[in-house]
Amino acid sequence: MDLSIVPLLAILVSLFAVPFILLSSKKPNLRETWTILAGLIKFGLVLSLLPTALRGESVEIHLFDLAPGLPLALNADPFGVFFAIIASGLWIFTSFYSIGYMRGAGEGKQTRYFASFAVCLSATIGIAFSANLLTFILFYEMLTLATYPLVIHKETEKSITAGRKYLAFTLTAGLLLIAAAGMVYTYTGTLDFTPGGLFTEVDLPQHIMLIIFILFLGGVGVKAGIMPIHGWLPSAMAAPTPVSALLHAVAVVKSGVFAVIRVVGFVFGTDVMASYGLGDILIVLAGTTIIIASLLAFAQDNLKRRLAYSTVGHLSYIVLGVALLTPLGMQGGIMHIAAHATMKITLFFCAGAIYVNLHRENISQLNGIAKVMPWTMAAFTIGSMGLAGIPPLNGFVSKWYLALGSLEGDMIVPLIVLIISGLLNVGYFFPIIQRAYFRKGEGLEKHGEASPFMVVPLFSTAILSILFGLFPNLFFSFFDLASSIAATLFTGG
Amino acid sequence: MIETQLPAYIALTFVLFSVLIPLFGMWKKEWVQPLAVAGSGLAATLSIYGFISYLNSGPIRYFFGGWEPPIGIEFVYDGLSGFFVLVINVVAFLVLVHSRKIGPLEFPGKEMPYYALAMLAMLGFNGMLLTGDLFNFYVFLEISSLASYALIAIGEKQAPYAALRYLIIGTAGGTLYLLGVGFLYTVTGTLNMIDMAAMLPMYAESTAVVAALILMIVGIGVKAALFPMHGWLPDSYTYAASSTSALIAPIGTKVAAYILFRIMLFIFGIELVDAVAPLSTIVGVLASVGILYGSIMAIAQTEMKRMLAYSSVSQIGYIIMGLSLANPFGFAGALLHVLNHAVMKACLFMISGNLRMKEGHTDISLFDDSYRKKYPWTMASFTIAAISMVGLPPLAGFFSKWYLALGTIDNGNWLFLAVILISSLLNAVYFFRILEKVYMKNPSSEQKEPSDGVRNEVSFSMLAPTSILAMGLIVIGFMNAVIVGILLDIFPL
Numbered sequence: 011m012d013l014s015i016v017p018l019l020a021i022l023v024s025l026f027a028v029p030f031i032l033l034s035s036k037k038p039n040l041r042e043t044w045t046i047l048a049g050l051i052k053f054g055l056v057l058s059l060l061p062t063a064l065r066g067e068s069v070e071i072h073l074f075d076l077a078p079g080l081p082l083a084l085n086a087d088p089f090g091v092f093f094a095i096i097a098s099g100l101w102i103f104t105s106f107y108s109i110g111y112m113r114g115a116g117e118g119k120q121t122r123y124f125a126s127f128a129v130c131l132s133a134t135i136g137i138a139f140s141a142n143l144l145t146f147i148l149f150y151e152m153l154t155l156a157t158y159p160l161v162i163h164k165e166t167e168k169s170i171t172a173g174r175k176y177l178a179f180t181l182t183a184g185l186l187l188i189a190a191a192g193m194v195y196t197y198t199g200t201l202d203f204t205p206g207g208l209f210t211e212v213d214l215p216q217h218i219m220l221i222i223f224i225l226f227l228g229g230v231g232v233k234a235g236i237m238p239i240h241g242w243l244p245s246a247m248a249a250p251t252p253v254s255a256l257l258h259a260v261a262v263v264k265s266g267v268f269a270v271i272r273v274v275g276f277v278f279g280t281d282v283m284a285s286y287g288l289g290d291i292l293i294v295l296a297g298t299t300i301i302i303a304s305l306l307a308f309a310q311d312n313l314k315r316r317l318a319y320s321t322v323g324h325l326s327y328i329v330l331g332v333a334l335l336t337p338l339g340m341q342g343g344i345m346h347i348a349a350h351a352t353m354k355i356t357l358f359f360c361a362g363a364i365y366v367n368l369h370r371e372n373i374s375q376l377n378g379i380a381k382v383m384p385w386t387m388a389a390f391t392i393g394s395m396g397l398a399g400i401p402p403l404n405g406f407v408s409k410w411y412l413a414l415g416s417l418e419g420d421m422i423v424p425l426i427v428l429i430i431s432g433l434l435n436v437g438y439f440f441p442i443i444q445r446a447y448f449r450k451g452e453g454l455e456k457h458g459e460a461s462p463f464m465v466v467p468l469f470s471t472a473i474l475s476i477l478f479g480l481f482p483n484l485f486f487s488f489f490d491l492a493s494s495i496a497a498t499l500f501t502g503g
Numbered sequence: 504m505i506e507t508q509l510p511a512y513i514a515l516t517f518v519l520f521s522v523l524i525p526l527f528g529m530w531k532k533e534w535v536q537p538l539a540v541a542g543s544g545l546a547a548t549l550s551i552y553g554f555i556s557y558l559n560s561g562p563i564r565y566f567f568g569g570w571e572p573p574i575g576i577e578f579v580y581d582g583l584s585g586f587f588v589l590v591i592n593v594v595a596f597l598v599l600v601h602s603r604k605i606g607p608l609e610f611p612g613k614e615m616p617y618y619a620l621a622m623l624a625m626l627g628f629n630g631m632l633l634t635g636d637l638f639n640f641y642v643f644l645e646i647s648s649l650a651s652y653a654l655i656a657i658g659e660k661q662a663p664y665a666a667l668r669y670l671i672i673g674t675a676g677g678t679l680y681l682l683g684v685g686f687l688y689t690v691t692g693t694l695n696m697i698d699m700a701a702m703l704p705m706y707a708e709s710t711a712v713v714a715a716l717i718l719m720i721v722g723i724g725v726k727a728a729l730f731p732m733h734g735w736l737p738d739s740y741t742y743a744a745s746s747t748s749a750l751i752a753p754i755g756t757k758v759a760a761y762i763l764f765r766i767m768l769f770i771f772g773i774e775l776v777d778a779v780a781p782l783s784t785i786v787g788v789l790a791s792v793g794i795l796y797g798s799i800m801a802i803a804q805t806e807m808k809r810m811l812a813y814s815s816v817s818q819i820g821y822i823i824m825g826l827s828l829a830n831p832f833g834f835a836g837a838l839l840h841v842l843n844h845a846v847m848k849a850c851l852f853m854i855s856g857n858l859r860m861k862e863g864h865t866d867i868s869l870f871d872d873s874y875r876k877k878y879p880w881t882m883a884s885f886t887i888a889a890i891s892m893v894g895l896p897p898l899a900g901f902f903s904k905w906y907l908a909l910g911t912i913d914n915g916n917w918l919f920l921a922v923i924l925i926s927s928l929l930n931a932v933y934f935f936r937i938l939e940k941v942y943m944k945n946p947s948s949e950q951k952e953p954s955d956g957v958r959n960e961v962s963f964s965m966l967a968p969t970s971i972l973a974m975g976l977i978v979i980g981f982m983n984a985v986i987v988g989i990l991l992d993i994f995p996l
Contacts, residue, residue: 075984077902078991144905148896155895165943174935181931184895185924188908192920196912 013062014071017084017139020055020094024048024128024135031128035121042109045124049102052131056094063091064487066494076144080201085141087203089495092344092488093268094138096351097261101131103467104256107359110463111252114366122159123250129156134261137268143191143201143277150187150233150265154180157262160253161246169248179232179242187229193222194277203272205498207279219286226273227292233266234329235322237299244318251362254314259321259354264347267328271344275499280335292333297427299326304434311372313361316438317354323431324350324397330424331412339415341496346408348488349396352475353405356393359468360386363460373442378451382458385465387446389472394439396475399432404478407489509553510565510578510633513588514626516546521622528615536603539618543596543625550585550592557585558989564635572635572695579635579696582993583769583838587632587761590842591754594849595625597968598753602746604962605856609744610657617657621750624650628758637684638694640762641677644726647758648673651751658743665738672735676725683718686711700770713779719766720786726759729786729823730793733816737800740812745856748808752852753845756819760841764826769995773829787827791922794820798929802936807855807865810933811848814892817926818844824919825907833910835990839983840903843891846979847900850888850972857881857961857969870940877959880966882941884973889934891976894927899979906987 027048034040062069068087076082086094108127112120133156136149154177162173195201197218198208209219232239243263247254257263274283274292283289303323310316324346331343363386365371368379380387396403409428416424459465482489520542528535557563562581566572580588599621610617627647634640652673656666688694690711691702706712725732736756740748767776767783776782797817804810822844825837855865857878862869875882891900904923911920960966979986 074981076897076981077905077984078988080984151895151901152897155890159942162943170939170943173939177931177935178928181893181895182928185927188905189912189920189924192905192908192912196909 013059013069016055016059017069017086018071018073020052020059020098021084021132021136021139023052023055024131027128028125031125032121038113038120041121041124042105045105045108045128046102048128049098049105049131052135053095053098053102056091056098056135059086059091060095062086063088064491064494066498070141076148080142080144080195082145082148083141083202084136084139084145085203086139088491088498089271089344090138090140092491092495093264093347094135096348097134097138097264098131100256100260100351100355100471103355103471104252107255107362107464107467108252110461111250111362111366114461114464115250117163117250119163123163126156126159127253127256130160130257130261134265137265140203142203143194146203146269146272147184147187147191150269151184153262153265154184157253157257160257161249163250163253164248166248172242172245172248175245176242179239183229183232183239186225190222190225190229193218193225203276205276205279207275207282208277209279209282216286219282219288223278223286223288223291226277227295230266230269230273231295233262234270235263235266235299235325236295236329237302237322237326240299240303240322243322244315247312247314247318251314251358251365254318255355255358255362258318259358260351263321263325264351267325267343267347270329271332271340274332274335275340280340280499284335289333289335292329293421293424296326296330296333297424299323300330300427300431301434304431304438307434307438311374313364313371313373313376313442314358316373316442317357317361320357320397320435320438321350321354323435324354327409327412327428327431330427331415334412334415334419334421334424336415336418337496337500338411338418340499341493342408342411342413342415344492344495345411345482345489346405348492349404349408349475349478352471352478353393353396353403356389356468356471356475357397359464359471360390360393363464363468366464367460368454368457373445376442376445376451377449378446378454380446381451382454383460385459385469387443389468390446391443392472392475394435394443396479398435398439402476402479404475404482407479407482506553506556506560506563508565509549509556509563510580511567513546513549513553513592514578514629514633516542516549517622517626517629521619521626524619524622525615528619532614535614535618536599536606539599539621540596542622543592543599546625546629547592547596550589553580554585554589557582573693573698576639577635577695578633580633582989583761583764584632586838586990586993587757587841588629590845591628591632591757592625594753594845595750597972598746598749598849598853601749601853601856601965601968603964605745605860605965608860609746613657617654620650620653620657623647624654624750628754631758632761635696636694637687637696637699641681641684644677644680647755648677648726651755654747654751655739655743658747660742661738662742662744665735665742669735669739672725672732676722676732678722679718679725680722683715683722686715686718690715696765696770700772703771703775707775707778716766716771716776716782720763720782723759723762723766724789727756727763727823728759728816728819730789730796730816730820733793733797736816737809737812740815741806741809745808745852745859748811749849749852749856752811752815753849756815757822757841757845760819760822760826763823764837767826768829768834772995783827783829787824787916787919790820790824790827791919792820793817794824794922794926795929798926798933802929802933804933805867807858807867807937808852810867811851811855814930814933815848817930818848821903821907821923821926824922825910828907828910828914828916828919830910830913831991831994832906832913834994835987836903836906836908836910838990838993839899839906839987842986843899843903843976843979846972846975847888847891850884850969850976851892853965853969853972854881854885854888857965860961860965861959867937867940870937872940872942872944874941877957878961879958880960880970884969885941886938887973887976889938891980893931893934897977897980899976899983902980902983902987
């Protein structure tokens with residue numbers, strides 16, 4: 011069977027859902043049916059690409075020329091499929107959760123919410139399957155625009171300020187990315203993502219490479235939350251929780267780190283990164299981000315903000331793994347995309363359930379809530395332990411490979427950073443669990459567990475984290491996929 | 504048969520209709536607008552036909568009275584003039600359709616002179632584009648200018664004053680140009696553009712030629728509103744009637760930019776322009792200062808038409824900057840931006856007309872979220888045009904900036920690249936400011952619920968042109984590879 015149309019359909023299916031969502035704005039149940047339906051079809055389509063990806067092959071389609079010599083082209087390579095599975099799979103959980111959350115919290119403008127969400131998912135899958143940098147930029151900017159209505163959803167002063175900040179950061183980033191792409195195109199004559207990089211044939215002076223790299227770093231680093239350009243991320247927590255969960259733990263920020271890997275592995279190439287010493291820049295930035303973000307997380311009393319800083323830190327785990335420029339480090343980084351996604355989405359889901367159910371969003375108010383929300387807090391515990399890297403959760407597996415990667419590269423400092431950060435993770439998550447389980451709460455008598463629409467998704471993602479930790483190959487052969495992707499990026503050298 | 508005479512037919516159409524309109528207007532007043540639409544529609548059809556025949560069989564030269572140049576006068580329909588003619592006639596047609604309802608409101612009782620003048624202005628513009636003779640160009644320049652002064656004067660209370668100011672500055676500009684032509688004539692003894700292009704290299708070092716070039720650039724710079732000679736523009740566009748701004752803003756300055764292209768790249772050639780002094784760089788620097796100045800001033804405005812006027816100063820800067828780069832990408836980017844900006848600005852000025860029609864003002868500080876309900880289609884068009892102005896893919900505006908950026912990188916001109924990127928951000932500031940007001944409830948206001956509004960969309964004759972132009976931006980975005988392919992072929996070197 012010819013699969014070449016599948017990547018395109020996978021992108022379009024949620025766009026097709028948008029008019030239906032808009033038209034059924036008066037009938038919420040029908041409207042949400044479209045979302046769920048689109049989510050399931052999208053996930054099915056992405057899964058159908060998996061066998062090809064596992065064989066290490068890609069499915070390509072060239073649509074038409076965006077610019078002379080630069081086609082709008084899709085290429086579902088193993089790495090793209092890997093990311094697309096995570097994003098589209100977790101969209102289904104988020105859709106169910108959104109129904110519970112949005113109705114439970116009585117949020118307005120739900121049609122706009124679900125429609126924007128669908129566009130976001132199209133953009134994310136588009137990012138995953140982009141075959142060249144120009145196509146990538148197209149979807150990257152589309153993601154920026156589609157998330158804006160979600161960030162400002164509540165339309166309070168705070169969320170509008172957050173929205174402005176978000177646009178200021180992401181639009182600037184987009185422009186830097188365009189400049190970077192322009193330079194790459196001028197010097198290499200191509201923008202196609204190629205394992206091993208585009209600079210193999212050309213020899214550019216150090217300073218030009220450095221400029222291109224810094225432009226790229228600004229372009230993709232904003233969404234990847236690399237300090238000091240992470241500022242939008244904690245502010246964007248003003249959005250409703252499902253938005254934070256999917257977009258700011260999975261789609262947007264992961265598009266950022268996905269882009270980092272595309273840039274490092276497919277534009278520069280690991281050899282070029284190493285020979286120009288660019289990896290070291292990335293290691294320093296990522297290492298600093300991990301430590302500072304973990305420390306800042308301590309200072310947050312607002313649960314979502316603490317999670318946001320934790321996200322900033324964990325994104326840099328992935329960046330660090332990539333920056334090590336060793337196969338095992340790369341593999342650890344890629345696996346951490348999946349691991350962090352399932353765990354962080356669980357934690358955000360929990361935060362949202364607590365907010366809708368108890369109207370509490372500060373950590374100091376969480377005393378004793380495990381009594382009334384046992385399932386939620388159990389899931390929260392699993393997620394936070396996983397992020398701290400405690401076996402047998404999936405956070406441990408990826409961290410193990412990150413550690414192996416730094417040893418493989420004879421680098422001790424990244425290893426120390428990982429260990430310290432693990433301790434800090436325990437440090438900022440444990441008090442939450444301790445409060446919830448061991449302190450006596452007040453005013454909880456009349457409350458029970460949150461609605462099943464929220465509890466089932468959040469518990470399922472927690473279970474996923476355990477399963478992926480115990481059996482990394484159980485679903486979709488994720489482990490093999492990650493290691494083969496990492497391997498392709500190093501065969502050239 | 505028709506092909507060979509087509510350039511003349513386009514101009515003659517406007518001559519004919521500028522006479523027909525007063526004749527019929529004295530008899531039946533309600534006929535004047537349909538007549539103007541018919542005239543511009545005919546011209547638009549001819550220009551589409553002409554451009555297709557140019558693509559198939561090359562340039563068309565038409566000698567008036569059969570007298571071959573340098574004795575006679577000729578019209579030249581080549582790629583450059585054909586492209587401009589196509590753009591301005593199609594846009595003018597849509598603008599005149601749009602004026603049906605708003606015209607009687609803004610200039611009651613003056614419809615007949617208004618439309619007759621519009622035809623004369625179009626005659627001037629088309630003549631400027633088509634003529635192959637530098638002196639003839641001046642004649643058409645004056646026809647279009649005189650008609651424009653009168654058109655602008657038919658507007659608000661302050662309009663005659665703005666028109667007078669434009670008249671004084673514009674006449675000075677025209678005179679400088681004429682002086683330059685005189686110098687060239689004394690040196691070369693010809694006025695025909697093709698002839699002159701062949702003879703000029705012999706006089707490359709002549710002071711008179713350099714002086715002539717500078718005089719022409721300054722003179723035309725006034726007409727093109729090249730910074731710092733843009734002073735006449737904001738007042739004129741703001742106080743003119745809505746349909747005048749929509750007609751002149753996208754067309755007038757473009758036509759002036761056309762003659763800069765013609766002179767600098769086709770008649771002189773870039774080596775000759777830069778033979779004595781780096782004139783192209785100076786022009787480019789002025790353009791980039793204009794880009795930033797226009798954008799910053801646009802941010803400072805609270806009146807939408809005035810904001811758009813300053814934005815025009817900035818956008819014309821892009822076109823002239825692309826010209827000054829004198830490489831294929833810069834050239835294609837500049838010409839694509841001629842098309843894009845014509846479509847975007849016409850669309851935006853139509854939108855301001857729509858709002859003036861319904862609300863009676865376009866004061867941005869009074870915009871609120873009821874507009875979203877009242878004018879859904881107008882606002883949707885605004886959103887598309889705004890995003891295109893900011894330059895986000897896949898809309899048209901992105902691609903002209905992309906090619907301009909490639910052009911600056913090709914020349915290693917990092918300063919210009921930075922200007923393009925910064926200006927995009929400034930554009931985002933002044934357009935998202937409006938989008939925020941229109942799509943979100945004011946967070947500081949007392950009211951809890953979004954403002955309600957009953958749908959009160961403008962009539963079909965106004966809505967259709969507005970949305971066609973907005974859709975056009977999407978189509979141009981996706982088709983830009985085809986357009987740019989054609990434009991790259993026109994590049995003279």
